[in-house]
Amino acid sequence: MERKYLYVDYLTCIGCETCQTVCDFIHDGNPYIRIYITENKQYLPINCKHCDDAPCIKVCPTQAIYRDEDGAVRIAEDRCIGCLACLQVCPYGVPFYSLKVKAVTKCDMCAERREEGMEPACALMCPAEAIQYGPLEIVMNLVRERRAKNIPEHQRELTEEELRKSISSGFKVF
Amino acid sequence: MRGMKFSFLCKKKPQPTGKRIAIVGAGPAGLTAAGYLVCRGHDVDIYDKMPEPGGLMLFVIPEFRIPVERVRLGAKELEEEFEVNYYPRTKVMEGERLDEGDEFYERVIRLSELKEKYDAVLIATGIWNVRRIGIPGDDLEGILSPLELLFWIKGNKLGYVPDEKVPDLRGKRVGIIGAGLTAVDVAFECNRLGAEVEIFYRRTIREAPAGAYEINILRNRGVKWFELVTPKSVIGENGRVKAIELLRTRLGEPDETGRRRPIPIPGSEFQVPVDYLVFAIGMVSTPPVNGSYLAVDRRGRLVVDERHMTSVEGIFAAGDVANGPTKVGRAIKDGLYTAVAIDKWLRGEL
Ligand SMILES: Cc1cc2nc3c(=O)[nH]c(=O)nc-3n(C[C@H](O)[C@H](O)[C@H](O)COP(=O)(O)OP(=O)(O)OC[C@H]3O[C@@H](n4cnc5c(N)ncnc54)[C@H](O)[C@@H]3O)c2cc1C
Ligand code: SF4
Ligand code: SF4
Numbered sequence: 001m002e003r004k005y006l007y008v009d010y011l012t013c014i015g016c017e018t019c020q021t022v023c024d025f026i027h028d029g030n031p032y033i034r035i036y037i038t039e040n041k042q043y044l045p046i047n048c049k050h051c052d053d054a055p056c057i058k059v060c061p062t063q064a065i066y067r068d069e070d071g072a073v074r075i076a077e078d079r080c081i082g083c084l085a086c087l088q089v090c091p092y093g094v095p096f097y098s099l100k101v102k103a104v105t106k107c108d109m110c111a112e113r114r115e116e117g118m119e120p121a122c123a124l125m126c127p128a129e130a131i132q133y134g135p136l137e138i139v140m141n142l143v144r145e146r147r148a149k150n151i152p153e154h155q156r157e158l159t160e161e162e163l164r165k166s167i168s169s170g171f172k173v174f
Numbered sequence: 175m176r177g178m179k180f181s182f183l184c185k186k187k188p189q190p191t192g193k194r195i196a197i198v199g200a201g202p203a204g205l206t207a208a209g210y211l212v213c214r215g216h217d218v219d220i221y222d223k224m225p226e227p228g229g230l231m232l233f234v235i236p237e238f239r240i241p242v243e244r245v246r247l248g249a250k251e252l253e254e255e256f257e258v259n260y261y262p263r264t265k266v267m268e269g270e271r272l273d274e275g276d277e278f279y280e281r282v283i284r285l286s287e288l289k290e291k292y293d294a295v296l297i298a299t300g301i302w303n304v305r306r307i308g309i310p311g312d313d314l315e316g317i318l319s320p321l322e323l324l325f326w327i328k329g330n331k332l333g334y335v336p337d338e339k340v341p342d343l344r345g346k347r348v349g350i351i352g353a354g355l356t357a358v359d360v361a362f363e364c365n366r367l368g369a370e371v372e373i374f375y376r377r378t379i380r381e382a383p384a385g386a387y388e389i390n391i392l393r394n395r396g397v398k399w400f401e402l403v404t405p406k407s408v409i410g411e412n413g414r415v416k417a418i419e420l421l422r423t424r425l426g427e428p429d430e431t432g433r434r435r436p437i438p439i440p441g442s443e444f445q446v447p448v449d450y451l452v453f454a455i456g457m458v459s460t461p462p463v464n465g466s467y468l469a470v471d472r473r474g475r476l477v478v479d480e481r482h483m484t485s486v487e488g489i490f491a492a493g494d495v496a497n498g499p500t501k502v503g504r505a506i507k508d509g510l511y512t513a514v515a516i517d518k519w520l521r522g523e524l
Contacts, residue, residue, distance in 0.1 A: 014239045017503025018202075022182065025510050041385025117185065124179035127202070127231055127240045127502055145175075150238045 015043025177247025201229020203493025
């Protein structure tokens, strides 16, 4: 099956908490995408990036971490011994040790939903369209398309002055 | 672009239960609740006073934060795939009250009438009134309501508001009081339309609810930021605003919100000339009742119990109308859990 990507774009994210909310809802109060608030009050949703060259997969001594057919980095809970080696090497601090499950848990790209033919809930519900899911080419295109909308100059009417300048410099203005 | 998938919990409508639910207010809380309820097999009708569903996401929050298409396609999917019926331009009200955005409705239905006609009612009408500041001169011409200004600007783009309603802000000095999500969005839009924008805030950037990150983006785009000042009065000329009189403040002990309280410094008055003023100092819940039909608290929010039910059996409430101003994600969360409660209640499990 074609490798899927789940990409959260921090330049278009508005920090509204919708992704965390729907993730929390489908995982009985344990969201796998969580908002962190930085010192200057930027809201950053953080989840597993399902890295291509995932250090967590390499470091796990029991091979409990594997990649599934859609490309999601998954944990075989029965094999996890709770050594937290994956947490040591994850640049995002994603792996979360659950005392209840007695294993590391983390975003599995909505594995259960994918089995039923549905997509990750955060990507479906993000109002800002900051989360994209799908094959790499499509995700990249959607991100570029969405980013372009936020370039302030595209949203502003040109002043007479700017209009004159741009014409005299040979640029065409629409 | 694809729409928000409010029905993210199912692929298609299951076996119908025959139960009918009316939702009042098509913002994120109402639409997400609708998505859950149709996935549980119920029939949903949505009433909203605006010309199309989406709430603040569609009519107020700027396009660069939430694209219009994203919301529109999402609402449309509920209609086309899940047989949700929309009743736009329909204000639901028990009693009477003037709210922001009222110029768009064409019909009024009483809440008690919906209660009669449906098996359950969900109220998700948000915070559609702006808090007044109550200082001398605050009713002069040139003082704009932040909500009104934002939906003139966005409504104009959507084709609902004629050009002449949108003030020509090019080269105009716009003063904004407040530093929440509303204040920064007004600042963004006015700056984009070519105004000289200045924000006045009574605390410092560290306490600003919109956060230093957002405010610094604005400053990089030329918006002036003036902290530790509080408005004392609005100065007018021939009935039109001419300047704002401000007092400097200093920060005292922390208040109940944990932020240090601003204390005005007597004798520190000074004036700043402005052409327009926007007081973005807070919004008030607007339940579709005025009077004793449903219980509201001191701040006008609908009172709900742990079942998300109001004081009338069978009428539920979710989102900002019950919680006061929050965020899209919080409204969605409340919409989801309220929908769970409605479903259980309809099945006799609650
Ligand atoms: C300027 C501004 C900027 C914001 N920016 C952000 C942001 O960047 N990120 C974020 O997460 N949150 C933001 N918020 C907050 C967010 O918009 C709200 O928390 C959220 O929309 C609340 O959802 P809701 O469904 O409860 O109500 P709303 O979205 O307000 O929807 C209520 C609906 O009810 C309808 N209605 C009201 N009264 C009646 C009536 N009597 N009869 C029929 N219909 C009625 C309205 O037309 C509306 O469609 C912002 C808010 C404002 C005002
Ligand atoms: S739902 Fe989208 S915009 Fe909201 S916090 Fe998550 S990624 Fe950001
Ligand atoms: S757990 Fe961390 S290292 Fe492993 S795939 Fe996810 S983000 Fe990458």
